[in-house]
Amino acid sequence: MLKKKSLWFYMFAFIVVIAACSETTTKNVEDTKSASNSDPSSVSDLDPSDPMTPYIKDGEKIFNETDTMLPEKVGNEMACMSCHADGGTSQGSTLVGVTGQYPKYQPRAGTVQTIEERINSCIVRSMNGEKLEYDGEEMRSIVAYLTHISDGIAVGWDVESEQEIQIIEEIPEPSVENGEELYEEKNCMSCHATDGSGKGVTSGPALWGAKSFSDGASLSRMKVMTNYIKNNMPEDDAGSLTDQEATDLAAFLLSKERPEWEGHENDWPEEERPNDVITKEERKKIQEGTFDWSKMNH
Ligand code: HEC
Ligand code: HEC
Numbered sequence: 001m002l003k004k005k006s007l008w009f010y011m012f013a014f015i016v017v018i019a020a021c022s023e024t025t026t027k028n029v030e031d032t033k034s035a036s037n038s039d040p041s042s043v044s045d046l047d048p049s050d051p052m053t054p055y056i057k058d059g060e061k062i063f064n065e066t067d068t069m070l071p072e073k074v075g076n077e078m079a080c081m082s083c084h085a086d087g088g089t090s091q092g093s094t095l096v097g098v099t100g101q102y103p104k105y106q107p108r109a110g111t112v113q114t115i116e117e118r119i120n121s122c123i124v125r126s127m128n129g130e131k132l133e134y135d136g137e138e139m140r141s142i143v144a145y146l147t148h149i150s151d152g153i154a155v156g157w158d159v160e161s162e163q164e165i166q167i168i169e170e171i172p173e174p175s176v177e178n179g180e181e182l183y184e185e186k187n188c189m190s191c192h193a194t195d196g197s198g199k200g201v202t203s204g205p206a207l208w209g210a211k212s213f214s215d216g217a218s219l220s221r222m223k224v225m226t227n228y229i230k231n232n233m234p235e236d237d238a239g240s241l242t243d244q245e246a247t248d249l250a251a252f253l254l255s256k257e258r259p260e261w262e263g264h265e266n267d268w269p270e271e272e273r274p275n276d277v278i279t280k281e282e283r284k285k286i287q288e289g290t291f292d293w294s295k296m297n298h
Pocket of ligand 2: 081082083084085086183186187188189190191192201202203204205206207212213219228229232233234235236249
């Protein structure tokens with residue numbers, strides 16, 4: 001009798017667990033989608049009596065206005081928002097769910113990175129700046145904000161796989177000349193200026209030159225840049241470019257001068273450096289027309 005009772009108990013418990021699991025799975029998918037489309041100003045709905053609230057709000061402000069909020073730390077004219085649109089919640093460059101993915105092994109660093117280290121990596125490379133203190137107020141606030149936009153997403157959830165983005169795995173051979181023409185034809189210059197120096201940190205950030213990201217940034221990789229353009233630009237008509245057009249534009253942008261990263265030789269210490277990283281040397285060859293694009297997809 002006792003035995004039968006406990007069997008029922010286990011069966012019941014099992015069903016509860018299964019139900020709970022499937023509920024979380026659906027919930028996560030929904031949350032991922034709704035969070036990706038959510039209005040970042042929803043931060044204003046936060047409970048003012050919650051002690052997390054001021055950190056989240058500060059973090060959002062730093063995220064959206066990094067260059068003016070942290071002028072000593074940012075070396076160019078960019079905010080996190082210059083690349084992670086809509087406060088980090090847009091499709092294509094989303095950070096929704098990111099706090100549940102760290103610590104994570106990073107091949108470029110050759111080590112497991114914490115979320116703070118990954119953020120600092122965007123600051124020193126993409127913002128050509130100086131590291132924030134790992135335990136300082138600013139870092140705490142940025143992490144609090146990223147945790148807030150990741151709320152409800154399961155730890156380890158592969159956020160990218162939920163996005164409606166197109167990934168170009170093998171990039172076609174680009175034409176820099178065509179990229180230059182497209183820069184005008186596709187109206188990139190109306191927001192980013194004819195000389196690529198930008199018209200505003202969050203309305204059209206710099207694409208090359210001193211105000212732009214360094215050549216140690218992820219966007220200085222041909223494949224990352226091509227996919228970024230393909231999925232995000234032109235901002236008012238994202239998704240309209242062909243793979244070839246996105247690739248030509250990426251090659252044109254990366255043929256231009258930009259701040260140089262000093263630590264290239266320390267990157268990818270454990271494995272071969274990916275062959276789409278465009279540094280000074282590669283830039284020169286692209287400008288001269290002697291760059292061997294056929295190597296890029298191998
Ligand atoms: C110039 C563009 C640029 C700027 C500015 C920038 N980022 Fe990034 N960031 C990227 C790109 C591109 C990636 C993705 C790299 C890749 O594909 O591996 C990335 C990745 C990240 C990641 C890791 C995402 C993951 O899935 O592992 C975090 C966290 C992050 N950025 C936070 C920030 C924060 C916070 C700021 C502002 C302090 C910032 N970024 C500024 C371009 C930028
Ligand atoms: C309507 C204005 C607009 C147009 C047109 C536009 N962009 Fe952007 N671009 C932005 C904004 C705003 C951002 C900041 C991120 C965001 O909000 O999507 C951005 C960010 C970028 C970035 C990453 C940040 C940086 O400065 O490096 C690249 C690269 C980029 N645009 C390339 C292009 C290219 C190439 C075109 C033409 C095909 C283009 N953009 C057309 C507004 C525009």
